[in-house]
Amino acid sequence: MKNTQFGDDELLIKLRDNDHSALTAIYNKYWKNLYQSSYRLLQDHDKCEDAIQEVFVNLWEIRSKLFIKISLKSYLYASVRYEVLRQLRRKTITEDIVNFMDTLSTDSNQELLEYKELDQQINQIIDALPSRCQEVFKLSRLEHLSHKEIAEKLAISTKTVEYHISNALLFLRSNLGKTLSVELFMVLLLHP
Numbered sequence: 001m002k003n004t005q006f007g008d009d010e011l012l013i014k015l016r017d018n019d020h021s022a023l024t025a026i027y028n029k030y031w032k033n034l035y036q037s038s039y040r041l042l043q044d045h046d047k048c049e050d051a052i053q054e055v056f057v058n059l060w061e062i063r064s065k066l067f068i069k070i071s072l073k074s075y076l077y078a079s080v081r082y083e084v085l086r087q088l089r090r091k092t093i094t095e096d097i098v099n100f101m102d103t104l105s106t107d108s109n110q111e112l113l114e115y116k117e118l119d120q121q122i123n124q125i126i127d128a129l130p131s132r133c134q135e136v137f138k139l140s141r142l143e144h145l146s147h148k149e150i151a152e153k154l155a156i157s158t159k160t161v162e163y164h165i166s167n168a169l170l171f172l173r174s175n176l177g178k179t180l181s182v183e184l185f186m187v188l189l190l191h192p
Contacts, residue, residue, distance in 0.1 A: 008072040015063045023060050030073065034080045041084050051083040069175060070121050078118055125175045129168055136164035 006014070006025065014022035031052055038048040055076065059066070068075045126134060132154075139145045139153065140161070147161045154161075 012066065012068065012072060015059070016066060018063065020060075023056065023063075026059070026072070026076075027056055030076050034076060037077060038080050038084045042087065047087060051080055051087060054083050055079045070118060074118050074121075122172070125172055126168070128175075129171060133164045133168050133171075136161055137168035140165055 006022075008026075011022045011026050015026065034052050034055070035048050038051050039045075042048050042051070058079070059076075070078075126137065129137060136150055136154070139150045140147070145153065147158045147165075150156075150161045151158045
């Protein structure tokens with residue numbers, strides 16, 4: 001199968017049907033750009049290859065349950081970015097790396113467009129939460145209030161705050177794909 005024969009939607013259908021050639025086609029279509037994106041942060045050939053391999057192994061493992069509501073391209077970029085962040089967390093993160101990550105979203109127009117697309121999808125999902133759940137989630141993740149501060153501000157118990165945040169995170173997970181971590185969404189929400 002040549003990757004030019006099928007669009008991303010068809011490739012995802014074939015992937016869900018256990019067609020290994022669909023995985024190969026997706027890999028061949030995106031690996032170079034994913035590598036370049038990860039290399040900007042890692043500056044290490046082997047670690048970049050490991051991050052990309054991890055993403056594609058995971059993609060194959062969850063293929064039957066995979067449901068992507070954003071574009072495949074954005075999903076892959078976000079997955080690689082999460083994997084890179086996971087690798088960086090394993091090391092001591094210096095101030096230089098943190099500053100570099102803050103500027104990452106403005107490094108290229110293409111990455112900025114992909115970031116904006118994912119950010120827009122996240123905001124739409126957050127806006128679809130029930131009003132109280134949405135309010136608690138925004139106070140926690142956008143205003144960085146503690147559970148106790150939120151409880152006091154809204155005159156509810158801390159257990160209720162935890163309940164709403166847990167529900168919001170589950171809702172995000174279920175609406176953005178099974179393997180794309182909510183940790184990544186929080187990074188994206190907090191780094192405009």
